[in-house]
């Protein structure tokens with residue numbers, strides 16, 4: 001699975017967020033998108049996810065042949081601050097619900113909750129979770145999905161030291177063959193990435 005950007009640009013009204021971006025994102029490789037607040041990291045991630053179209057140039061998702069745009073969501077899992085989890089559900093219910101439209105990678109929900117350190121809170125409504133516990137659930141729904149493309153926007157938001165450690169272990173254990181893109185300002189979130197794309201170099 002590849003994402004191919006060909007001279008792609010995005011603007012809101014008259015402001016270019018990025019432009020002339022030509023890059024092929026390859027399966028099994030890990031990429032970081034870096035830049036200061038408001039520079040356009042999340043915007044680029046949303047273009048890569050297919051939820052936002054580029055204003056110029058082209059984007060293609062290639063799996064043997066080019067994928068139709070409406071199919072792309074099946075191949076992408078994403079965790080981002082602007083994507084909410086359903087707080088009225090328990091973590092266990094939420095992962096079951098999520099699995100109905102995006103299958104898990106074969107790990108059971110019981111095991112996932114144990115791996116992310118939330119077995120003790122499996123039957124508690126997510127609205128009663130701490131922000132770090134919610135972030136663990138967000139990461140789990142994205143990382144344990146069987147999608148080949150994993151997009152992570154500020155993945156360690158609200159995580160403590162053990163949460164960072166968990167995040168790195170999850171990447172190591174479950175994401176070896178995926179195409180991973182991390183949008184971040186924090187080197188500790190993306191130090192495993194082989195390629196770093198600085199958004200400020202594409203203005």
Ligand SMILES: Nc1ncnc2c1ncn2[C@@H]1O[C@H](COP(=O)(O)OP(=O)(O)OP(=O)(O)O)[C@@H](O)[C@H]1O
Pocket residue numbers: 012017035036037038039040041042043044185
């Ligand atoms: N839907 C939108 N309409 C208009 N402008 C937008 C929209 N979404 C984002 N922007 C603007 O685009 C710019 C880039 O925003 P973006 O969220 O991509 O930055 P970021 O690098 O992810 O920031 P942060 O590090 O703060 O999360 C900002 O100036 C923002 O105000």
